Amino acid sequence: MSDPATLQINGTTIDATFAEAFPMKATRLVITAHTPAWAMNAAISLTGFATSVIGCGCEAGVERTLAARETPDGRPGVAVLLFAVSSKELARQIERRVGQCVLTCPTTAVYGGIDAGTSRAPLSDRASLGSGLRFFGDGWQISKMLGNTRYWRVPVMDGEFVCEETALTVKAVGGGNLILLAHDIDAALAASEAAVAAMRRLPNVITPFPGGVVRSGSKVGSKYPGASASTNDAFCPTLTGLSARSELSAEVGCVLEIVIDGLTDADVGAAMTAGIAAAAGLGRAAGLLRISAGNYGGKLGPYHFHLHSLAAGLTAGFDGSHA
């Protein structure tokens, strides 16, 4: 499954491997509020505790902030993306999180952010948004059709909570990843932060872990029954002499991973390319030794993001070389 040649960019080795990603269901929600700060408060709350579907039910993150002219009600807003393993679970997470984190947040309103006419991701179905939350209105709620969109107006103590009745969902891609192997913690953090910053400039993707970075990369399975995932011992620097699976050389002192979810495989690929460019831009001189990726042998996920293919266009801007 590996490419025979090795690739170096700015002294950083790009492993001849690939990230393996999976189909997910996703949606974009647009949260607006009286001020950008309150919209962000709701967005941060809604996307909290949403790092991994393994334990959180969904993976979510802030996609970008929106100017007033970009939102349905002409107020400042924030676009968030939510990913789950099934339509049913996604719908459950949307209703629960919007109900507890947006309905409760002063001045906010929430709308579906997937446009059926322009979405490049295949449409999946419609998840309940206001159609369930409206019952909080205790009979005082009002429905309103404007054009082809139904909104709900739920009386709350600062006025009305306005939300779209449903949100379109799409068939998306989750689990794109980069593994950054560095000389030490400082170098690994710097490379990760640069990569995440580059990815966050792109639309349609999120990096759901804290700060976009995860240190507890996992492998499938465990020695303990009942645990579906466990630490990725192949990349743990304390296990270089213990684990037979270790992939670390003696000079690697810290490894961090970035997980990317996107609305399409092209979005995930573009984000990974941007991350490789930003991290490799720091290069070996800054302590970034290798960029690798996690996969399961290609047997589980239908989306394979080969690092050499993604980085093929990057070598021109750096001191890149094939060996």
Next chain:
Amino acid sequence: MSLRITLRVKTPPGFRVDASALLPVPLATMTTAEIERIVLPAGNDRCIVGDVFEVSRSDTPAASDAPHAGATMVIENAAPWLDRIGARMTDGRLVVHGSTGDYSGFQMAGGVLRIDGDTGHFTACEMRSGRLTVSGHSGDFAAGALAGDMEGMTGGTLTIHGNAGARLADRMRRGLVLVGGNAGDFAASRLVAGTIGIAGQVGAHYAYGMRRGTLLLAHPPRHLPATFTEGGRGFDVFWGLLVRSLANEIAPFSQWRTASLPTRYAGDLAVDGRGEILVVS
């Protein structure tokens, strides 16, 4: 091919005619001779299209793969003896130069119907979707329900540039009705839901029995219905959505801005009481 069919009235029949068969998409599949042979019901009488209209069609190249979906039909020299113009229309574009009779756009389910003149009673009655524009005045029961039916208009947009008669949007459930002039008595009566905008004055008993929905008034009414109450504050977000949705409609509705919040009244408390009158001034 982009198709345009023109029917010019040459000999008025002398009685009222049911013109509901004159729809752009079905006629787009016919030759001129076939169109001329269409029989139009007229009560106990009937007439042949070719006896009443001068029929012509032009086919011009277009990129569309669905040649008839965008078909346009024009009726010239129309007069109020033409009833049911655009009735049950589902697609295409129908332009009428002149006035029409009753039931224009009756149960219309799609497409665009433009009438450059006045319309009779029951315009857009039980309309379901599409867009109907009347450049002149309209009679009674526009966007309403047939006698005995439970629901009036349930979707689409009706724009009347002039005045509307009595019982505007009676039992309307969904959709948008905009009147550039005045409305007669019982406007928005028994309204189930939907949005109605009236730029001019409203007659007596407006919003009578209004259960839900929104009545937009561009001028303060002479009196408020006794069964309406002060409607509170804090509906800024909804107002922002509504104003934006009216941006491409007729004035004065298109000129409203989010910054100036209207006065809101809630009712009709004699029924469900979740309707609202928004007075923009």
